Amino acid sequence: MTRIAYREPEAMTQQARELTNARGNLNVYRALGNAEKVFTGWMVAGNAALTSPVLPVRLRELVVLRTAYLMDSPYELGQHRDVARTAGVGSDEISAILSESDWKEGSFNPTERTVLQLATELLTTSSVEAETFDSVHTALGSEATVELLMVISRYAGLALMLNALDVDLDESARLPIPPRREPS
């Protein structure tokens, strides 16, 4: 049971309310909306990550699921299982990511596998072997590598907040994936 009262969108500033409603008015946003002096900036940063055209949505969702699993966040797993399915991740692939090492054998392409390796090292040891980092950097380039690290960063940090507040998974509402911006 969520440990704090939800902040309903009607009680938010206009910008925070619009961002919350556009993202499905999920429990996570109504819980974090309690921090009204910093919530809008956090939402703006999230919007930028969700609408950026740089990372393929499928790759992003693989990493989000792996992060949710390693951070032990039932809320992120509950939301992003469905988002990942929408992004073309199969049920077998989801099961593989949500296991200790089955993803090493699954149907993932070499880039996806090396990205999952990086996420796993980073979230279990707080660092990354030079060889792992170089293979991701070579495959993705600098811009997408930094975005990838920002995705891990955001969802790892979010998992802490969700777990601390013990936010209930929404019964049916799921994160709508906004259209991506055009590449600049």
Next chain:
Amino acid sequence: MSRIPLTSIEQQPEPVRQWMARRGNLNVFRLLANAPHVFPGWTQMVDELFDSPTFSRRMREVVILRVAHLQNSRYELGQHIAIARGGLTDQQISAIVETEDFDAAGFSPTECTALDVTTELCTTHRLRDDTFAAAQAVFGDEALTELLMIISCYYGLALVLNAVDLDVDAQARFRPRGGAQ
């Protein structure tokens, strides 16, 4: 040695250059500016965290230093030990990043509660009922959620910095009071 080339400040768009001029021309910003689709949103988040009047600068630095230590982030420690020297004693800094003897270092009860929350959350990824209840009683819902936002930001950032093995800036320091207003 940074595993990703740092962007040059001169090549940034004007709003990003102005933001860096306010907050510091730091390696971390030159690194993250490699991702121009997400960097400006991230800077707005940082501005709100540091411009908010909810916590004292000292309290924020206590929490950030603790996260930096628990995440083993050389870069965050390098930056924030220098910043924390403005408001914390050497004994207090060493308690946070080394000895963990908070009682002897003269932290306030509120700071001790924040340190407990930070330590338990970063090491176990959750909070026990009694830890949460104690923190909620001290801070209330708004400040407690904002405290979690600070922990979240620095916990995640440490992962980016460690992955890239970013070099600590020789001189430049982050400016907590570099808000636009």
